[in-house]
Amino acid sequence: MAIYLCHDQPDLYEHEATVVARRPGAVALDRSAFHPGGGGQVCDVGSIEFSDGVRRVRAVEIESTPDGDRWWHLFADADGDAPDPAASDDGEVVVRVDAEHRLRVASLHTMSHVLNAFVFDEFAGSLVTGAQINGDGTGRMDFDLSAIDNDRLRALAAPVNDVIDRGLAVGAVYVSAEEAASTPGLVRSLSVAPPPTPDGRLRLIDIEGLDRQACGGTHLSNTAQSPRFEITKIENKGKHNRRIRFASTFPM
Ligand SMILES: [Zn+2]
Numbered sequence: 001m002a003i004y005l006c007h008d009q010p011d012l013y014e015h016e017a018t019v020v021a022r023r024p025g026a027v028a029l030d031r032s033a034f035h036p037g038g039g040g041q042v043c044d045v046g047s048i049e050f051s052d053g054v055r056r057v058r059a060v061e062i063e064s065t066p067d068g069d070r071w072w073h074l075f076a077d078a079d080g081d082a083p084d085p086a087a088s089d090d091g092e093v094v095v096r097v098d099a100e101h102r103l104r105v106a107s108l109h110t111m112s113h114v115l116n117a118f119v120f121d122e123f124a125g126s127l128v129t130g131a132q133i134n135g136d137g138t139g140r141m142d143f144d145l146s147a148i149d150n151d152r153l154r155a156l157a158a159p160v161n162d163v164i165d166r167g168l169a170v171g172a173v174y175v176s177a178e179e180a181a182s183t184p185g186l187v188r189s190l191s192v193a194p195p196p197t198p199d200g201r202l203r204l205i206d207i208e209g210l211d212r213q214a215c216g217g218t219h220l221s222n223t224a225q226s227p228r229f230e231i232t233k234i235e236n237k238g239k240h241n242r243r244i245r246f247a248s249t250f251p252m
Contacts, residue, residue, distance in 0.1 A: 040131035167224035
């Protein structure tokens, strides 16, 4: 897992950057606070201000090149009338991450860790088999669970909301791969164990006194920032798989 700018500076929503490559409908920048998504989390959205206008960005795509990763920012209006950025400008731009979208995703993502912690505790180390955190304040997690009463899962919304009320600090820490391997429960996903950073460390998200798990996504800095958490549906997806659908209620 690379260490992204948004990992180092989670509160950075606006910064200057230089265009390093162009193609129809997209530019690559030398730096970007956008989170590119991954592990079930949608990517950031936002905009780039060029000398000849502003273009909305709908997604980031990372291309590996011999010179390192290239962060392509894909324009939302690529198919519309907006011209592609002029090759004649000096390439200095202002990058803006949509803070509301980031907060919605980070919030639900953080609460998915809390939910995961309670499922892990309550159901003897049950692991995650899939996850999706959407930009509209909804999401789902799949757990390797069988033969349990779905009401027990539904009841977990209450302790999750209790964690929101308690206002626990949330932060990232980096540990060595050895330390991670010798600490059970840090990697919760059956399918996707996040890869280590280039220097071999693993990024863990620590929720004060409650949970620690490997993750490369975006999160809140305190659980009190989250709106109320709701479990909207539980589905049985095969013999060993329960899908919990959930949502955050945001004031619009
Ligand atoms: Zn996470």
